[in-house]
Amino acid sequence: MLPEDELVGLIARAAGASRDVLVGIGDDAAVLRDGLVASTDVLVEGVHFDRSRLDARAIGARAAAANLSDLAAMGARPLCLLAAFGLPERFGEVEELAEGLASHGVPVAGGDLSRAPVLVVSVTALGRAERPVLRSGGRPGDLLAVTGPLGGQAASGYTLPVTPRLAEGAALASVATAMIDISDGIAADARRLAEASGVGALVRLADLPRALGASLEQAAAGGEDYELLAAVPPEAALPSWATVVGRLREQPGVVLVDAAGMPRTDLVGYDHFA
Amino acid sequence: MLPEDELVGLIARAAGASRDVLVGIGDDAAVLRDGLVASTDVLVEGVHFDRSRLDARAIGARAAAANLSDLAAMGARPLCLLAAFGLPERFGEVEELAEGLASHGVPVAGGDLSRAPVLVVSVTALGRAERPVLRSGGRPGDLLAVTGPLGGQAASGYTLPVTPRLAEGAALASVATAMIDISDGIAADARRLAEASGVGALVRLADLPRALGASLEQAAAGGEDYELLAAVPPEAALPSWATVVGRLREQPGVVLVDAAGMPRTDLVGYDHFA
Numbered sequence: 228m229l230p231e232d233e234l235v236g237l238i239a240r241a242a243g244a245s246r247d248v249l250v251g252i253g254d255d256a257a258v259l260r261d262g263l264v265a266s267t268d269v270l271v272e273g274v275h276f277d278r279s280r281l282d283a284r285a286i287g288a289r290a291a292a293a294n295l296s297d298l299a300a301m302g303a304r305p306l307c308l309l310a311a312f313g314l315p316e317r318f319g320e321v322e323e324l325a326e327g328l329a330s331h332g333v334p335v336a337g338g339d340l341s342r343a344p345v346l347v348v349s350v351t352a353l354g355r356a357e358r359p360v361l362r363s364g365g366r367p368g369d370l371l372a373v374t375g376p377l378g379g380q381a382a383s384g385y386t387l388p389v390t391p392r393l394a395e396g397a398a399l400a401s402v403a404t405a406m407i408d409i410s411d412g413i414a415a416d417a418r419r420l421a422e423a424s425g426v427g428a429l430v431r432l433a434d435l436p437r438a439l440g441a442s443l444e445q446a447a448a449g450g451e452d453y454e455l456l457a458a459v460p461p462e463a464a465l466p467s468w469a470t471v472v473g474r475l476r477e478q479p480g481v482v483l484v485d486a487a488g489m490p491r492t493d494l495v496g497y498d499h500f501a
Numbered sequence: 502m503l504p505e506d507e508l509v510g511l512i513a514r515a516a517g518a519s520r521d522v523l524v525g526i527g528d529d530a531a532v533l534r535d536g537l538v539a540s541t542d543v544l545v546e547g548v549h550f551d552r553s554r555l556d557a558r559a560i561g562a563r564a565a566a567a568n569l570s571d572l573a574a575m576g577a578r579p580l581c582l583l584a585a586f587g588l589p590e591r592f593g594e595v596e597e598l599a600e601g602l603a604s605h606g607v608p609v610a611g612g613d614l615s616r617a618p619v620l621v622v623s624v625t626a627l628g629r630a631e632r633p634v635l636r637s638g639g640r641p642g643d644l645l646a647v648t649g650p651l652g653g654q655a656a657s658g659y660t661l662p663v664t665p666r667l668a669e670g671a672a673l674a675s676v677a678t679a680m681i682d683i684s685d686g687i688a689a690d691a692r693r694l695a696e697a698s699g700v701g702a703l704v705r706l707a708d709l710p711r712a713l714g715a716s717l718e719q720a721a722a723g724g725e726d727y728e729l730l731a732a733v734p735p736e737a738a739l740p741s742w743a744t745v746v747g748r749l750r751e752q753p754g755v756v757l758v759d760a761a762g763m764p765r766t767d768l769v770g771y772d773h774f775a
Contacts, residue, residue, distance in 0.1 A: 234595050234614055238584070241599035243608035247580040250610075257610035259580055259627070263537060265610065267625060269585035271617045306521040306533060310512070311543035311585075311623045321508050325515035334517035336524075336531035336539065339623075340508055343545045349585040349613075349623035351541060353533070 232419070253423065254362050255300040255408055256354075264354045266297035272315075272345035280386055283320035286348060287327020288388060293410065294352035295331055295391035296453040300408040301361075302400025303354035305393065307336035310350050313343025324348065331391060358400060365405035365424030365458035371473040372465055374399070374455040377413060378441025381449025392455050398466055403457040412448040414494040416456055417473070418481040424458070430473035432494075433486040447483060447494045506693070527697070528636050529574040529681055530628075538628045540571035546589075546619035554660055557594035560622060561601020562662060567684065568626035569605055569665035570727040574682040575635075576674025577628035579667065581610035584624050587617025598622065605665060632674060639679035639698030639732035645747040646739055648673075648729045651687060652715025655723025666729050669742065673729065676737040681730050686722040688768040690730055691747070692755040698732070704747035706768075707760040721757060721768045 229237070239252040250258035256266035270290045272278055281289070291308055298305050310328055314321065321340075328335050328350065336353075374395040379387055392408075399406060407420045413430060421428040430447075437446045458475055459465060483491045503511075513526040524532035530540035544564045546552055555563070565582055572579050584602055588595065595614075602609050602624065610627075648669040653661055666682075673680060681694045687704060695702040704721075711720045732749055733739060757765045 229595075231614055234588075235612070237596040238599040238609065238612055238614075241596050241603055242610070243603035243606070245581065245608045248608055248610045251581075251608065252611055254611075257581060257583060259610070261535075263627070265581075265583055265625070265627060267583040267585045267611055267623070268613045269587055269615050269621070269623055271587050271615045271621070273618070274616045307519065307525075307531065307539075309531060309539055309541040309625055311541045313543055313545050313621060314508075322511040322515050325512040329515055329517035332517070334519045334522055334525065335512065336516070336522045336533070337526055337528075337541055338509070338512055339542045340505055340512075341543050341545045342548050343621065344547070344618050347543070347545070347587060347617065347621050347623075349541070349543060349621075351539070351583055351625040353537070353539060353627075 250361060255297040258359045262355050262357060264298055264301050264303040264356050264359055265351060266294050267351045268293040269349040271347050278346065283323035284327035287324040288330045290348040290350045291328045291331050292389035292391045292453060294350045295333060295393060296408040298352050298354040299391050299393045299396030300406045300455055301356050301359045302396050303356035303359060305333045305352055305354040307334050308350055308352050310335055310338040313341050313347030315343060315346055318346060360400050360403050360406040362405050362407050362420050362423035365420060365426055365475045367426050367475055367477045368461060369404055369458035369475045370461055370471045371428060372457050372459055372469040372471050374469060376436045376438040377452050377454060378446030378449045379438025380451040381445035382438060382441040385451055389453050391453060396455055399457045402459050402463040405458040407456050409452050409454045409456050411450050413456060414448045414483055420456060421475060421481050426475045427478045428473060428475050428481045430483045432483055432491060434472045436470045444494060524635060529571040532633045536629050536631060538572055538575050538577040538630050538633055539625060540568050541625045542567040543623040545621050552620065557597035558601035561598040562604045564622040564624045565602045565605050566663035566665045566727060568624045569607060569667060570682040572626050572628040573665050573667045573670030574680045574729055575630050575633045576670050577630035577633060579607045579626055579628040581608050582624055582626050584609055584612040587615050587621030589617060589620055592620060634674050634677050634680040636679050636681050636694050636697035639694060639700055639749045641700050641749055641751045642735060643678055643732040643749045644735055644745045645702060646731050646733055646743040646745050648743060650710045650712040651726050651728060652720030652723045653712025654725040655719035656712060656715040659725055663727050665727060670729055672740055673731045676733050677731040678734065679732040683726050683728045683730050685724050687730060688722045688757055694730060695749060695755050700749045701752045702747060702749050702755045704757045706757055706765060708746045710744045718768060
């Protein structure tokens with residue numbers, strides 16, 4: 228099977244266009260003409276979670292967080308969630324799943340149900356942004372900053388609760404030229420931001436804030452941390468919780484260098500299809 | 502497992518609320534404060550379709566149609582779709598699936614991909630309505646009208662192309678007191694409209710417009726026709742393509758009567774969880 232980013236490219240080619248849609252496939256979320264921001268994610272049992280290790284409430288909370296994180300990466304304020312569940316036979320925790328979805332304080336405004344061979348939770352988050360921050364606005368010289376420690380999910384076996392960085396995204400939206408949420412490791416997501424911006428990037432692995440117990444490899448290439456990665460002009464005032472980990476540059480390609488300045492080409496991030 | 506409508510009730514209880522959401526779970530689509538209308542549906546291989554009988558383009562077209570039909574039932578104009586795909590290994594028709602989704606002229610503005618044991622297509626449709634028509638506005642004495650022939654999908658084995666009744670929904674929105682799309686058979690959907698409106702209903706089976714080859718039972722209780730059912734005041738001018746099939750009344754409960762006036766209590770509509 229093709230890698231995820233190539234599959235997304237295939238979908239984008241077939242997707243059609245309209246004057247209502249300002250930003251379509253390829254960013255963290257779609258942006259409509261009136262400032263509406265919308266994102267969809269799907270979590271599948273056996274791929275994204277294991278029911279023996281996460282209960283229904285945690286699965287719902289995680290599914291909502293993944294989407295709200297996409298809104299955070301646009302600097303958007305969330306309005307509501309829509310949820311579609313595929314339920315295996317004898318699954319009896321629909322209410323707990325919905326409670327988990329609603330646990331971030333954003334209401335579930337609609338949904339659909341079906342039977343399915345495994346538990347499937349597909350969530351759409353709707354929000355609004357006065358000035359949506361895209362992946363594509365980064366410029367050479369911009370600093371790359373992250374909102375918090377990385378690698379914690381990989382180190383924990385992907386069981387930690389996720390807090391979408393909504394306040395951080397809204398704060399960074401006033402200075403960031405580009406933003407993305409780190410869902411597949413900074414190695415993959417810095418590349419996505421740089422490619423969308425038409426620039427290259429240098430990331431200093433020694434500067435990555437590491438979650439407790441996370442290895443350098445987990446911090447760089449582990450999935451589902453849901454911190455934000457923002458490009459900000461070097462003169463911008465950064466909030467104290469943001470950590471500078473690299474910069475954008477003219478030279479194409481994304482290079483992750485270790486403490487000795489040597490590139491680590493083995494760190495490529497997480498791909499569900501690889 | 503509980504019937505679908507009871508599961509939806511469980512989710513609604515856990516869903517939370519917000520001043521941004523005017524209409525939440527329980528109608529065809531959610532309505533936000535600014536007139537945005539949003540609907541989610543999920544189609545699962547082996548439940549809603551069979552890949553040996555529908556190709557990827559037809560599956561995509563169907564998934565989009567199911568959602569656009571929900572917008573039609575609110576009288577909304579569609580803006581865009583968001584799609585989440587669960588893809589089995591060796592599935593090579595992602596582009597065809599996306600082409601099918603976009604085949605109704607509404608662009609796909611965003612999406613997500615995952616592996617999954619069977620093909621899962623979850624679609625969210627976003628639209629806008631100046632005056633969204635809910636399920637709940639029906640009054641005793643209103644006529645019940647349908648937009649087209651019923652039972653065609655059941656008669657064909659659920660393989661016919663679906664055309665969402667967007668123009669019809671927009672036209673009926675100016676006169677309808679309540680509206681719903683007929684996705685589970687008029688027996689089930691007339692009950693949903695009547696219950697949401699706090700009234701009863703009488704449907705005359707002999708008056709149902711029947712699709713070619715459809716039995717009376719298929720016209721009344723077959724799924725996935727995606728025609729609209731509207732309640733309209735008796736004095737309203739109905740478009741020529743609308744067929745009156747019954748009326749709302751004070752007396753609670755929904756009764757389907759045959760040509761002799763006898764109730765047919767065996768016709769209950771389609772429930773994926775029954």
